[in-house]
Amino acid sequence: MHDHSVDDRAFADEIVVRLRSVLGAGGDAVALHEPCFSGNEWDYVKECLDTAWVSSVGKFVDRFERDLCSITGTAHAVAVVNGTAALHMCLKLAGVEPGDEVLVPALTFVATANAVRYCDAFPHFVDVEERTLGVSPAALRDHLASIADLRAGVCFNRRTGRRIRALVPMHTFGHPVDLDGLLPVATEFGLVVVEDAAESLGSLYRGRHTGNFGCLAALSFNGNKIVTTGGGGAILTNDPDLAWQAKHLTTTGKISHPWRFDHDVVAYNYRLPNLNAALGCAQLETLPEGIERKRELFRRYRAAFSGMSGVRVFEEPTDCRSNYWLQALLLDEDRAVVRDEVLAATNAAGLMTRPAWTPMHYLAPYVGCPRMALPVTESLARRIINVPSSQQLVGGGA
Amino acid sequence: MHDHSVDDRAFADEIVVRLRSVLGAGGDAVALHEPCFSGNEWDYVKECLDTAWVSSVGKFVDRFERDLCSITGTAHAVAVVNGTAALHMCLKLAGVEPGDEVLVPALTFVATANAVRYCDAFPHFVDVEERTLGVSPAALRDHLASIADLRAGVCFNRRTGRRIRALVPMHTFGHPVDLDGLLPVATEFGLVVVEDAAESLGSLYRGRHTGNFGCLAALSFNGNKIVTTGGGGAILTNDPDLAWQAKHLTTTGKISHPWRFDHDVVAYNYRLPNLNAALGCAQLETLPEGIERKRELFRRYRAAFSGMSGVRVFEEPTDCRSNYWLQALLLDEDRAVVRDEVLAATNAAGLMTRPAWTPMHYLAPYVGCPRMALPVTESLARRIINVPSSQQLVGGGA
Numbered sequence: 001m002h003d004h005s006v007d008d009r010a011f012a013d014e015i016v017v018r019l020r021s022v023l024g025a026g027g028d029a030v031a032l033h034e035p036c037f038s039g040n041e042w043d044y045v046k047e048c049l050d051t052a053w054v055s056s057v058g059k060f061v062d063r064f065e066r067d068l069c070s071i072t073g074t075a076h077a078v079a080v081v082n083g084t085a086a087l088h089m090c091l092k093l094a095g096v097e098p099g100d101e102v103l104v105p106a107l108t109f110v111a112t113a114n115a116v117r118y119c120d121a122f123p124h125f126v127d128v129e130e131r132t133l134g135v136s137p138a139a140l141r142d143h144l145a146s147i148a149d150l151r152a153g154v155c156f157n158r159r160t161g162r163r164i165r166a167l168v169p170m171h172t173f174g175h176p177v178d179l180d181g182l183l184p185v186a187t188e189f190g191l192v193v194v195e196d197a198a199e200s201l202g203s204l205y206r207g208r209h210t211g212n213f214g215c216l217a218a219l220s221f222n223g224n225k226i227v228t229t230g231g232g233g234a235i236l237t238n239d240p241d242l243a244w245q246a247k248h249l250t251t252t253g254k255i256s257h258p259w260r261f262d263h264d265v266v267a268y269n270y271r272l273p274n275l276n277a278a279l280g281c282a283q284l285e286t287l288p289e290g291i292e293r294k295r296e297l298f299r300r301y302r303a304a305f306s307g308m309s310g311v312r313v314f315e316e317p318t319d320c321r322s323n324y325w326l327q328a329l330l331l332d333e334d335r336a337v338v339r340d341e342v343l344a345a346t347n348a349a350g351l352m353t354r355p356a357w358t359p360m361h362y363l364a365p366y367v368g369c370p371r372m373a374l375p376v377t378e379s380l381a382r383r384i385i386n387v388p389s390s391q392q393l394v395g396g397g398a
Numbered sequence: 399m400h401d402h403s404v405d406d407r408a409f410a411d412e413i414v415v416r417l418r419s420v421l422g423a424g425g426d427a428v429a430l431h432e433p434c435f436s437g438n439e440w441d442y443v444k445e446c447l448d449t450a451w452v453s454s455v456g457k458f459v460d461r462f463e464r465d466l467c468s469i470t471g472t473a474h475a476v477a478v479v480n481g482t483a484a485l486h487m488c489l490k491l492a493g494v495e496p497g498d499e500v501l502v503p504a505l506t507f508v509a510t511a512n513a514v515r516y517c518d519a520f521p522h523f524v525d526v527e528e529r530t531l532g533v534s535p536a537a538l539r540d541h542l543a544s545i546a547d548l549r550a551g552v553c554f555n556r557r558t559g560r561r562i563r564a565l566v567p568m569h570t571f572g573h574p575v576d577l578d579g580l581l582p583v584a585t586e587f588g589l590v591v592v593e594d595a596a597e598s599l600g601s602l603y604r605g606r607h608t609g610n611f612g613c614l615a616a617l618s619f620n621g622n623k624i625v626t627t628g629g630g631g632a633i634l635t636n637d638p639d640l641a642w643q644a645k646h647l648t649t650t651g652k653i654s655h656p657w658r659f660d661h662d663v664v665a666y667n668y669r670l671p672n673l674n675a676a677l678g679c680a681q682l683e684t685l686p687e688g689i690e691r692k693r694e695l696f697r698r699y700r701a702a703f704s705g706m707s708g709v710r711v712f713e714e715p716t717d718c719r720s721n722y723w724l725q726a727l728l729l730d731e732d733r734a735v736v737r738d739e740v741l742a743a744t745n746a747a748g749l750m751t752r753p754a755w756t757p758m759h760y761l762a763p764y765v766g767c768p769r770m771a772l773p774v775t776e777s778l779a780r781r782i783i784n785v786p787s788s789q790q791l792v793g794g795g796a
Contacts, residue, residue, distance in 0.1 A: 264763070354658075
């Protein structure tokens with residue numbers, strides 16, 4: 001058993017001091033992540049109210065979708081009510097059916113697994129790698145080689161008998177996963193790829209925006225994201241047919257007609273209101289500046305923690321340009337036992353920090369789901385500490 | 399076959415003239431329903447932006463929920479992302495399980511049926527009555543008497559073998575359904591009652607606000623509703639345990655903790671953003687005035703159409719005080735064939751009108767669902783024409 005010694009307390013205190021050297025020495029409370037409204041947010045939202053176009057149809061929804069396309073380089077974007085809804089629709093459109101399994105990282109926010117269950121399918125948890133914090137191509141290949149049968153190009157889990165339909169890599173904290181490693185595994189095993197890009201708006205993998213590497217991708221604009229619409233999300237795709245279906249399925253499946261209410265499918269009310277899209281349009285205008293600030297914040301944290309042993313600041317994988325949405329400290333394995341002491345000390349000092357999400361296979365509703373051995377997920381979950389990441393912590397912001 | 403004669407054209411033209419006598423003789427286009435922002439909308443929304451509290455937690459969400467309780471008289475209200483989500487959660491909380499059937503009016507917006515399917519249950523369509531436009535207690539009792547078996551107090555459909563779990567009366571266009579007639583039928587057959595009060599905010603049945611008569615109720619604040627949040631909804635209940643579950647299930651099932659992310663159930667991201675709640679708080683302040691205007695608009699329409707044969711303005715049922723959310727003309731049966739000509743003439747004249755929703759049993763995804771004979775639904779669907787209903791069509795509004 002670990003002795004919570006003076007040394008541990010000194011380690012936790014040292015982290016507080018180094019964080020404060022970046023965040024300002026005053027005793028002010030610092031949130032983990034706050035939105036930054038420094039552009040046209042007021043003007044666009046007020047225009048919505050003045051014109052009374054606040055709801056499900058309106059020019060800001062159309063513009064927001066176009067702006068997302070130009071930022072991400074995808075051909076189509078469909079704005080929806082939040083990232084969870086986006087992911088739910090992506091999985092449906094990817095052909096996930098009741099009783100299927102979907103490969104999902106064990107280190108993720110619970111929405112990734114929940115969206116699978118909304119399709120009456122089962123998440124199948126795979127391990128991540130420390131270099132990207134995302135799904136490990138090597139571990140995934142080894143696992144599938146041992147449990148999967150390919151029958152006429154369709155992947156089945158030999159142990160459960162279920163079809164494995166899709167792979168959902170998630171770009172953790174905005175850092176792109178190893179797509180060059182993962183895509184051949186997906187091809188080899190006949191898996192559809194849906195990117196969970198909820199956290200990675202503005203993040204590039206080998207110069208190309210995340211969200212372009214699978215058949216569909218989901219974005220989130222929750223209040224804690226780099227771009228917020230209050231709550232919101234989007235479906236990205238380069239396939240025009242899937243884009244049409246995404247719009248249809250998220251707008252109650254209504255057949256276009258000036259007055260008739262006909263609906264040809266059991267569909268969803270997942271439209272993003274125009275009011276929220278207006279906020280999003282303004283937010284997208286300042287995204288490049290926001291990313292620059294977040295990258296600068298990373299550099300300041302890295303400098304502040306250089307020379308301190310037992311902890312490092314997580315850095316984007318090679319060949320990637322990350323949005324550094326959420327900054328993360330990574331404790332050495334032998335310091336993992338001090339994590340809760342660091343969380344307590346930082347939060348007590350007014351610096352809001354948190355651990356990574358509880359791994360999915362530890363959660364009551366998912367404890368019985370299929371999975372591989374998850375040593376890296378379990379290690380990272382003991383060692384990650386997210387630290388204040390708002391862009392306005394670097395110069396000029398509100 | 400009906401001969402679309404000069405007489406039919408004269409009938410349609412006459413309706414245009416009488417509508418114009420209420421709506422103003424100018425050629426201005428008149429929408430079916432537009433929001434009215436005449437109060438503190440901008441102040442509250444601006445406060446959200448200024449404080450950067452736009453997302454899932456914030457003082458306006460709490461206030462909006464409290465304000466809904468004081469208006470409806472229910473003990474608890476949980477704000478959610480739209481009316482469809484509210485209804486989905488109500489059904490889950492009412493104990494609707496996969497394979498159950500849920501009794502739903504055939505004359506409703508498709509969301510009522512969709513919400514049942516989200517629970518992997520089946521809508522079972524029941525007829526409405528012309529007096530209320532809502533579920534007919536007599537037809538429901540006759541139907542259940544002929545197809546239902548009660549086994550230990552649980553209702554089963556003898557034909558399908560499925561359990562019939564719940565009854566979802568909908569207050570059409572804001573007019574309360576015959577609750578005194580329906581509640582004893584629900585009790586007799588062991589059905590849980592969930593009110594679809596999406597359209598009836600502010601409507602009273604025998605002096606008590608709709609939404610208080612079942613175990614749960616769903617409200618909608620879509621852009622076309624009497625109170626809008628852009629998109630939004632709420633779950634109402636008088637049961638504190640159901641209220642706690644409603645909040646938990648709509649906020650990802652997260653167990654409260656300053657930094658841990660534990661979730662004890664497969665839950666939903668159905669939170670209403672604070673930005674939208676801010677709009678809703680301002681809207682609720684002017685609701686009483688809005689209802690007065692809508693009731694006045696009804697009186698003007700009624701006066702304008704008095705003396706015209708073949709059509710009448712739908713009037714609230716006795717013992718009810720309706721919000722008159724959406725005004726409806728009701729054609730006589732022998733004029734039903736002229737409906738499309740009236741729709742065409744009114745829309746061509748810039749007066750936006752529409753028929754009632756296509757009855758659920760006509761829609762492709764629901765054509766095979768269990769149902770009773772639906773003569774009144776089918777008749778009303780041929781005869782209803784909704785006409786411009788915005789509150790600002792009566793004096794003083796924006």
